[in-house]
Amino acid sequence: xxxxxxxxxxxxxxxxxxxxxxxxxxxxxxxxxxxxxxxxxxxxxxxxxxxxxxxxxxxxxxxxxxxxxxxxxxxxxxxxxxxxxxxxxxxxxxxxxxxxxxxxxxxxxx
Amino acid sequence: xxxxxxxxxxxxxxxxxxxxxxxxxxxxxxxxxxxxxxxxxxxxxxxxxxxxxxxxxxxxxxxxxxxxxxxxxxxxxxxxxxxxxxxxxxxxxxxxxxxxxxxxxxxxxxxxxx
Numbered sequence: 226x227x228x229x230x231x232x233x234x235x236x237x238x239x240x241x242x243x244x245x246x247x248x249x250x251x252x253x254x255x256x257x258x259x260x261x262x263x264x265x266x267x268x269x270x271x272x273x274x275x276x277x278x279x280x281x282x283x284x285x286x287x288x289x290x291x292x293x294x295x296x297x298x299x300x301x302x303x304x305x306x307x308x309x310x311x312x313x314x315x316x317x318x319x320x321x322x323x324x325x326x327x328x329x330x331x332x333x334x335x
Numbered sequence: 336x337x338x339x340x341x342x343x344x345x346x347x348x349x350x351x352x353x354x355x356x357x358x359x360x361x362x363x364x365x366x367x368x369x370x371x372x373x374x375x376x377x378x379x380x381x382x383x384x385x386x387x388x389x390x391x392x393x394x395x396x397x398x399x400x401x402x403x404x405x406x407x408x409x410x411x412x413x414x415x416x417x418x419x420x421x422x423x424x425x426x427x428x429x430x431x432x433x434x435x436x437x438x439x440x441x442x443x444x445x446x447x448x449x
Contacts, residue, residue, distance in 0.1 A: 274436065314378070
């Protein structure tokens with residue numbers, strides 16, 4: 226089983242501050258990297274799917290970068306809002322399956 | 336909007352019972368997946384299916400089986416529930432084969448086995 230690590234495990238952010246966190250994955254046999262947002266009592270929702278080294282994706286105030294050669298992806302939240310509070314999951318795609326990290330729990334306080 | 340529904344949000348079963356978890360998607364997706372999520376661990380793949388009557392083992396298939404008789408429905412079966420199968424179970428679907436497509440998740444079933 227491949228090892229996908231997310232750090233930090235949790236973080237608290239003041240409303241209006243920007244933040245970022247990391248997903249580390251094996252640098253071999255890469256096919257895709259997914260980011261999902263999972264809010265309490267809701268279904269996980271896809272944020273980004275990235276497949277090329279150097280990919281950068283953006284959706285509103287959230288963006289992500291991908292480095293497949295060194296095996297990491299960053300997720301950035303600019304100007305955090307309370308509605309950004311969620312667990313953010315990354316998933317490494319290889320050999321036809323996704324391997325998920327344990328997630329980064331983000332709490333944005335007003 | 337893609338909708339993935341699961342038969343129950345909460346379920347309590349006794350050790351040794353046979354348990355069925357149902358998942359239905361309404362967007363004609365080919366691929367369907369069953370995951371379980373436990374504290375401190377990522378979502379772990381139990382089984383997946385890329386076509387009707389087709390199934391593939393995921394990373395933790397022991398103690399589970401699946402059924403896919405119709406394209407829109409994917410069932411997870413716990414043949415004889417045990418306490419270590421207490422967990423959150425998530426179903427997902429994606430439009431085609433390959434992992435460069437996002438997966439659409441259901442709301443999850445929190446199963447407690449006593």
